Amino acid sequence: MIIPSKKSSFEPLKSDSAGSRGSSGNAIRERENIERLVVFNLRRTEWSVRPTMIKKDFNLELFRPGRHVAVKIFDGDKRVTLLQIEEYLESVARAPQQFTGGVCVSTVGFTPSVYSFLRDERLKNLKLAILRDSKLHWNCEEIDRDEEDKKATYIGVFTCKGGVGKTTISAHLAGALALNGYDVSLVDLDHQRNLSKLLGDSVTMPPADGYRGATIDVGDANTWNQGKKRTKYVVCDCNPEFDANPIDFVKRFDYCIVPTNLSPLGINKNADVIVRTFELIRKVNDSAHLFVLLNGVQAEERKRNAVLNKVLKEQLTSIADRDKRCHYIDPSDVAIRFSKQLLYWGYHLFDGTPPTLGFKRYGKSSYPRMDFLKLVDYLEEHGTISSSKQLKAVAYGYGSTYSR
Ligand SMILES: Nc1ncnc2c1ncn2[C@@H]1O[C@H](COP(=O)(O)OP(=O)(O)OP(=O)(O)O)[C@@H](O)[C@H]1O
Ligand SMILES: [Mg+2]
Structure with a gap:
């Protein structure tokens, strides 16, 4: 026996x-x-x-x-x-x-x-x-x-709406992963090249006492070189116009963050934008986990946030029921709060200081640091990197590689 x-x-x-x-x-x-x-x-x-x-x-x-x-x-x-x-x-x-x-x-x-x-x-x-x-x-x-060793996790940050924080979220999500000790590649898929302007070629997160720091390489779809180093995470800042993003990258997304915000007059429009965003991604990628993330949340305005969040969540419930890989992140779990560190992020371009991220401490604690570290945990906990479809194809011998 x-x-x-x-x-x-x-x-x-x-x-x-x-x-x-x-x-x-x-x-x-x-x-x-x-x-x-x-x-x-x-x-x-x-x-x-x-x-x-x-x-x-x-x-x-x-x-x-x-x-x-x-x-x-x-x-x-x-x-x-x-x-x-x-x-x-x-x-x-x-x-x-x-x-x-x-x-x-x-x-x-x-x-x-x-x-x-x-x-x-x-x-x-x-x-x-x-x-x-x-x-x-x-x-x-x-x-x-x-x-x-070979497998990198691809995280896209995309919504088909401009100015809702895609670039800010991409950079700081990469920063949180680097704070956790992972080397990260940040790929600027937006032809405005905002990320590259803000961060140059790379930025290093200094190690906390006793821990190792990590580097975030910054590149675009052409200059980014997959084989350059062992990258654990590839974070892609997207162009709001879906077709302007290289499709090869969108296909590789394991996760996609869809940022949105709470505004009383914009709720219906925002829900429509999210639905459209999901549809666009699903045209080329049916396995990625899609996460709606609230950005710019005014932490103190609890009553307003609770009411608006309920309305938006209800509007999206039917999609989440149809597609189990669409997630609405409840802001009580994770939301990116409005923060002066993020609002002022980019000032280093004008005062001549080296490229950096808004992870500094202001006052008692740093909202971005807490929020983005919690976001990393949330993604790991609620997503799964492998896709059954791709893996089955490989088991049968249709695929040439393991996970993508
Ligand atoms: N949580 C936040 N708190 C404060 N300011 C924020 C926050 N998120 C984003 N911002 C600010 O909002 C502005 C727009 O953000 P960002 O450039 O990241 O949006 P985007 O979606 O990438 O825009 P585009 O569609 O033009 O690429 C920036 O000035 C940024 O500093
Ligand atoms: Mg941008």
Whole structure:
């Protein structure tokens, strides 16, 4: 029998993938195709492969003299987590068959915690495989680490309206990521080149005591060089005219921030602008998570903000219901408050001081620093970088790269 997990107090595991795609015919066919590919690959080894009777827990059983292995296929759109592996091990321990080993196949990959666990527990009789380009690959950790290194997260800042803070938000979001120690590329997709004027070629966030600082490279669609360094985040400041933005970049967005503001007379218009913005992005990118973010919020005007926020949110509810990747960020979670540091940002152009961001402290605390750090957390928490569509294409062998 395979070594059972040590802890059994975890919550029951949700179905690993069906939930997100529902039980449509397409999803079932997709799942069957993946299983067929796994069977095809395993039959080419010395194992005999049979379907399992315990469909709920496993997909296949493998046999060889004296060996009996439970195979589980994870075809969700995220990397398989330790929680999922633990649940699998528990189901193996519960099974009436005396399994001698296990194989977990993922169409995406496994989290680093999974590898650490397998190493620490010395679980030699559990093998991991990734289905990629129609083949099973057994060097999973190598593949996952490689992808982790290569994979940059693309964040666009776009709305089809001028002057609502796209450039300010792009620069300071990049700044918050740099404050967290990541090297960032800031790409100016707007032909006005405002970002480049404000920041030059690069800006470095000085390290806080005991931490490392990070650099924000500034470039445009032509000068930006993807291979120049290991960039973890690429933040793109867009032109309000959708067609003026290089489509290649918009296609790569994992997240897109859609800034807007609260104004009593502008609410209906703003909601229309947001709907139009979503439609434009979806024409070329159906996987990005889109986040409506309030900018310029007057922090003290609580009553006004609450009333206007309710109206705007209601206007957008139906889109968020239709498209689960459209998010309205409630300002009680994150909003970019009106701040003199942001209003005065750009003065360095005239007083001759070096390019900088509005992260300085004024008075007791810095609104931009708090707001943008919270925004970074929010994005990580509410989005998912991988897209099921792209990843499925890769599992079947249609795609040439892993995540884009
Ligand atoms: N939260 C804020 N607090 C104070 N001032 C702000 C804030 N956000 C933006 N601003 C100011 O609003 C003005 C417009 O911002 P910004 O240039 O970022 O908008 P934009 O959407 O990029 O405009 P464009 O469509 O012309 O590219 C700037 O002067 C900026 O300093
Ligand atoms: Mg701008």
